[in-house]
Amino acid sequence: MASSTLISESEAWKNLKAHVGDIDKTHLRDLMSDAARCKSLMVEYDGLLLDYSRQRATLDTIGKLFKLAEAANLKEKINRMFNGEHINSTENRAVLHVALRASRDATIQSNGKNVVPDVWKVLDKIQEFSERVRNGSWVGATGKPLKDVVAIGIGGSFLGPLFVHTALQTDPEAIKSAEGRQLRFLANVDPIDVARNITGLSPETTLVVVVSKTFTTAETMLNARTLREWISAALGPSAVAKHMVAVSTNLPLVEKFGIDPNNAFAFWDWVGGRYSVCSAVGVLPLSLQYGFSVVEKFLKGASSIDQHFYSSPSEKNIPVLLGLLSVWNVSFLGHAARAILPYSQALEKFAPHIQQVSMESNGKGVSIDGIPLPYEAGEIDFGEPGTNGQHSFYQLIHQGRVIPCDFIGVVKSQQPVYLKGEVVSNHDELMSNFFAQPDALAYGKTPEQLRKENVPEHLISHKTFSGNRPSLSILLPSLNAYNIGQLLAIYEHRIAVEGFIWGINSFDQWGVELGKSLATQVRKQLNASRTKGESIEGFNHSTTTLMKRYLEASSDVPSDLPTLLPRI
Numbered sequence: 001m002a003s004s005t006l007i008s009e010s011e012a013w014k015n016l017k018a019h020v021g022d023i024d025k026t027h028l029r030d031l032m033s034d035a036a037r038c039k040s041l042m043v044e045y046d047g048l049l050l051d052y053s054r055q056r057a058t059l060d061t062i063g064k065l066f067k068l069a070e071a072a073n074l075k076e077k078i079n080r081m082f083n084g085e086h087i088n089s090t091e092n093r094a095v096l097h098v099a100l101r102a103s104r105d106a107t108i109q110s111n112g113k114n115v116v117p118d119v120w121k122v123l124d125k126i127q128e129f130s131e132r133v134r135n136g137s138w139v140g141a142t143g144k145p146l147k148d149v150v151a152i153g154i155g156g157s158f159l160g161p162l163f164v165h166t167a168l169q170t171d172p173e174a175i176k177s178a179e180g181r182q183l184r185f186l187a188n189v190d191p192i193d194v195a196r197n198i199t200g201l202s203p204e205t206t207l208v209v210v211v212s213k214t215f216t217t218a219e220t221m222l223n224a225r226t227l228r229e230w231i232s233a234a235l236g237p238s239a240v241a242k243h244m245v246a247v248s249t250n251l252p253l254v255e256k257f258g259i260d261p262n263n264a265f266a267f268w269d270w271v272g273g274r275y276s277v278c279s280a281v282g283v284l285p286l287s288l289q290y291g292f293s294v295v296e297k298f299l300k301g302a303s304s305i306d307q308h309f310y311s312s313p314s315e316k317n318i319p320v321l322l323g324l325l326s327v328w329n330v331s332f333l334g335h336a337a338r339a340i341l342p343y344s345q346a347l348e349k350f351a352p353h354i355q356q357v358s359m360e361s362n363g364k365g366v367s368i369d370g371i372p373l374p375y376e377a378g379e380i381d382f383g384e385p386g387t388n389g390q391h392s393f394y395q396l397i398h399q400g401r402v403i404p405c406d407f408i409g410v411v412k413s414q415q416p417v418y419l420k421g422e423v424v425s426n427h428d429e430l431m432s433n434f435f436a437q438p439d440a441l442a443y444g445k446t447p448e449q450l451r452k453e454n455v456p457e458h459l460i461s462h463k464t465f466s467g468n469r470p471s472l473s474i475l476l477p478s479l480n481a482y483n484i485g486q487l488l489a490i491y492e493h494r495i496a497v498e499g500f501i502w503g504i505n506s507f508d509q510w511g512v513e514l515g516k517s518l519a520t521q522v523r524k525q526l527n528a529s530r531t532k533g534e535s536i537e538g539f540n541h542s543t544t545t546l547m548k549r550y551l552e553a554s555s556d557v558p559s560d561l562p563t564l565l566p567r568i
């Protein structure tokens with residue numbers, strides 16, 4: 001297929017469109033009774049099990065999806081990614097986050113150069129630095145060891161590291177290595193987030209890591225200046241060298257900010273922000289908290305999935321299967337949303353991270369060649385850990401709109417509890433729900449079943465569950481650093497597969513620019529109005545009214561920032 005042709009013009013796409021009518025005649029209740037089908041719709045790899053038998057799909061559907069993958073040149077696109085070609089064409093960049101977790105002896109080329117040695121140079125530097133901080137040989141300005149870390153960053157410089165940190169926090173090995181240490185994340189420019197994050201910390205024992213790919217993000221830079229002020233006010237300006245380090249691709253700006261370039265940890269333009277958790281963006285703060293050896297296991301887990309993604313045939317390829325099923329659900333069955341439902345509290349920040357990876361990657365309206373898409377692409381991702389979500393939004397998923405669900409379960413709990421006299425362990429109780437919910441969605445409950453249970457006639461329609469609601473289940477053997485890396489990479493690649501099929505550029509994010517530039521105009525106006533009393537010009541009636549109200553009612557806000565922050 002020529003690159004400027006839309007995938008919707010392919011025979012494979014049209015065949016799938018026509019096939020929707022066949023699937024509409026089926027019900028998951030019947031599909032699930034076909035044991036051979038169910039057996040075929042399961043894949044295992046490296047301790048993981050994917051069960052996609054509860055998708056509204058037959059073996060014929062899957063075959064047609066593989067044909068779609070061929071029509072979209074999926075394999076070729078995956079190869080181009082791994083080969084370092086500039087597949088992010090609107091920014092003329094390679095997309096090589098897989099190189100961030102490649103083994104030391106691997107070769108991955110970008111612009112004719114093997115990037116793996118550069119990756120390991122930074123990883124070695126992180127290992128060395130984090131060990132010095134952790135063992136107390138790197139001390140703060142007053143000679144005290146730095147036991148607490150505040151990582152400042154937003155978007156891709158925040159969500160991935162927060163997800164991994166939250167997932168590791170209750171892992172026994174990680175707990176041991178984090179003893180006596182704290183890791184916090186300051187993301188929002190809302191000064192409340194500053195206040196929350198420095199409460200209980202002393203500048204004397206705190207290391208601030210400024211994480212920004214561009215080192216120009218307004219929120220991150222203001223937060224960085226705020227914490228620089230917090231450190232300087234307490235310990236003098238020279239303390240900044242000992243208490244602030246940076247992660248960025250823009251080392252000149254790091255230096256300009258006043259951070260010693262020796263204390264800067266680099267990454268590269270071929271790492272997209274939302275794909276950067278395996279670069280110094282995640283590895284530095286996480287190594288400071290848990291030690292490099294724990295974080296290395298996380299990288300190895302991700303690398304295992306990279307190899308699987310690169311070399312497994314489609315029928316056995318977990319990210320490929322997941323990506324194709326997402327395309328099926330979104331573009332053919334018309335399900336715009338996807339719920340990410342980990343039955344693990346440790347994964348509470350997984351859905352927010354995937355929300356950015358998925359929605360910023362695939363929330364596009366034109367093809368990679370700039371042609372408006374005549375079909376739906378992108379997914380609305382949301383989610384909460386089970387069972388909490390069950391007591392919140394599952395009502396809509398069971399009886400309201402159809403939302404394909406990802407159920408993610410863990411065999412061995414990080415924190416097992418089994419009380420004497422209880423029927424099951426606490427983890428079994430949690431997992432009972434993980435096993436039950438997909439069937440409740442698939443099978444539903446018919447009026448006939450309800451009548452047999454003597455449900456009064458006026459309640460029959462209210463208590464009926466239509467069923468036929470798709471889900472898939474991913475079972476992880478445990479939730480250690482390695483498994484967390486696996487899970488991350490599965491979703492990263494799944495999202496890339498979706499974009500490759502839809503024929504979009506999943507690696508740019510022009511849609512975030514307009515709001516940023518409008519905020520610049522507002523910032524200028526706020527400054528002019530506050531400092532020179534200038535009237536509001538150039539905004540519409542709505543914005544002018546709102547800004548006027550805001551300026552008038554907040555004219556007495558004190559400007560002496562440090563006194564507003566909580567006293568330590």
Ligand SMILES: O=P(O)(O)OC[C@H]1O[C@H](O)[C@H](O)[C@@H](O)[C@@H]1O
Pocket residue numbers: 154155156157211212213214215216217220273274360509512
């Ligand atoms: O890492 P930074 O350059 O500070 O960027 C932080 C974030 O801001 C941008 O607006 C992008 O939408 C994100 O993809 C990015 O992760």
